[in-house]
Amino acid sequence: MNQEEKLPVIDCDVHNGFRSNHDLFPYLDDTWKSQALLRGGGLPLGGGLPYASPIGNKRKDANPPSGLPVGADPDYMIKQLIEPFNVEYAILCSDSMIAVSSFADADYAAAMCRAYNDYLIAEWLPKSPTFKGLLCIATQDPIQAAREIDRIAPHPDIVGVSIIGGSRMPYGQRFFHPIYEACQRNDMPLVIHPGAEGSGIFNPPTAVGYVSNYLEWHSCLPQTYMAHLVSFVCEGVFEKYPDFKVVLSEGGVTWLPPLLWRLDKNFKALRASTPWLKRLPSEYVRDHCFMTTQPIEEPDNPKHLKMMFEMFDAENMLLFSSDYPHWDFDDPTKILKQFPLETKRKILSENARALFKL
Amino acid sequence: MALYPVALEGEIPVGTNIVVEIEGRSIGVYNVNGEYFAIHNYCPHQGAEICKGPVCGTNMESEVYQFIYGRDQEIVRCPWHGWEFDLKTGKSLFSDKVRVRSYPMQIQDGQLFITVGK
Ligand code: FES
Numbered sequence: 001m002n003q004e005e006k007l008p009v010i011d012c013d014v015h016n017g018f019r020s021n022h023d024l025f026p027y028l029d030d031t032w033k034s035q036a037l038l039r040g041g042g043l044p045l046g047g048g049l050p051y052a053s054p055i056g057n058k059r060k061d062a063n064p065p066s067g068l069p070v071g072a073d074p075d076y077m078i079k080q081l082i083e084p085f086n087v088e089y090a091i092l093c094s095d096s097m098i099a100v101s102s103f104a105d106a107d108y109a110a111a112m113c114r115a116y117n118d119y120l121i122a123e124w125l126p127k128s129p130t131f132k133g134l135l136c137i138a139t140q141d142p143i144q145a146a147r148e149i150d151r152i153a154p155h156p157d158i159v160g161v162s163i164i165g166g167s168r169m170p171y172g173q174r175f176f177h178p179i180y181e182a183c184q185r186n187d188m189p190l191v192i193h194p195g196a197e198g199s200g201i202f203n204p205p206t207a208v209g210y211v212s213n214y215l216e217w218h219s220c221l222p223q224t225y226m227a228h229l230v231s232f233v234c235e236g237v238f239e240k241y242p243d244f245k246v247v248l249s250e251g252g253v254t255w256l257p258p259l260l261w262r263l264d265k266n267f268k269a270l271r272a273s274t275p276w277l278k279r280l281p282s283e284y285v286r287d288h289c290f291m292t293t294q295p296i297e298e299p300d301n302p303k304h305l306k307m308m309f310e311m312f313d314a315e316n317m318l319l320f321s322s323d324y325p326h327w328d329f330d331d332p333t334k335i336l337k338q339f340p341l342e343t344k345r346k347i348l349s350e351n352a353r354a355l356f357k358l
Numbered sequence: 359m360a361l362y363p364v365a366l367e368g369e370i371p372v373g374t375n376i377v378v379e380i381e382g383r384s385i386g387v388y389n390v391n392g393e394y395f396a397i398h399n400y401c402p403h404q405g406a407e408i409c410k411g412p413v414c415g416t417n418m419e420s421e422v423y424q425f426i427y428g429r430d431q432e433i434v435r436c437p438w439h440g441w442e443f444d445l446k447t448g449k450s451l452f453s454d455k456v457r458v459r460s461y462p463m464q465i466q467d468g469q470l471f472i473t474v475g476k
Contacts, residue, residue: 059438334404
């Protein structure tokens, strides 16, 4: 093993799966248990995404020998991801859970999140000292969401708050501010992860409506992030909550520099629309936002990726993520080959260590 | 160039494969409708063990809004990111230049051999 392969990894996007669709039942009170049963007898976790990957969304070599579903066996996760890739911490994010924000019923969604958070703490986090968790909130009712952050965030193995990219409105708007206030109060970064854009009560997944298939849907996900990011900055979220940090997970990275050029340019002329901004928009992004690496863009000429990284503060803003056990998993020993050791060290672990206080 | 015996004909039924170790290299041997093909068990993308991927068919090149399924059992799909490779040539279906390494095979008296090296 050379020195590079030994670099420690903090994997900022690992998906813990459910063993069965009854996993949350012990954590739901009777009102919501009966609701969950009525809605299909299990864990109805999304508002029905109208897209499906033709190759499935899981890696085909990740079935645990225990017979449990992919991602649902912590021991196998340790064997297949944690040990071979030198993962110091795996940050667990339930991509199926965050889709609850696409339900119309805010109270149902909030109840499911409470159950999930208790389940995460009881059944996953004690399994390995490498496991750290993102608590999950539903965005329909930001006041309840803030209460849930206050309830769960003090747990020592909870390191952030997760929500989905799909939404009824841009995330910078004041409707959501109680969530950000609670994140700041509890010193928790907000991690936005894609997954159900366009389902349930969410707006369509692109600005022009519903694209036809998963290939288009997945490729257009950065659109959603662009709109949220511009909204966060322009609505003054980072002025109002100066310690608040946002992670844009799994949405690509190379779209960022040109968006910020455009935003900065416009701001110079249109500053009076957002007089509360005291610095250029790009400076807020640099200080408050992070992006996870996977799925990293793969230009034919690898040098072009390096050039893109030079166009923003990539070395300090990127957090490595593998997306295990999903189909677009990135291998930490493969994706950053063209970068110097120090850059790699920061992206693979040091940036996440500082952000999540690990 | 060296010939390595890997199996007897009949030991790899149609539609199945085995994985063997030759000169420290993991190689998959596939029976595609009665013909044998060998590929390196290493995806040219990020190095996944490609032989853990499903053998399948695919939608072939077609006119707009036409779907024609074909080449059943001739494609191996990488278990990680789903790239498709032609088992007969090793070529990926999106570019002739991207390919998984393939090895010529020979059959002598019912014994299957892989040729490794030039
Ligand atoms: S490693 Fe095979 S497609 Fe990515």
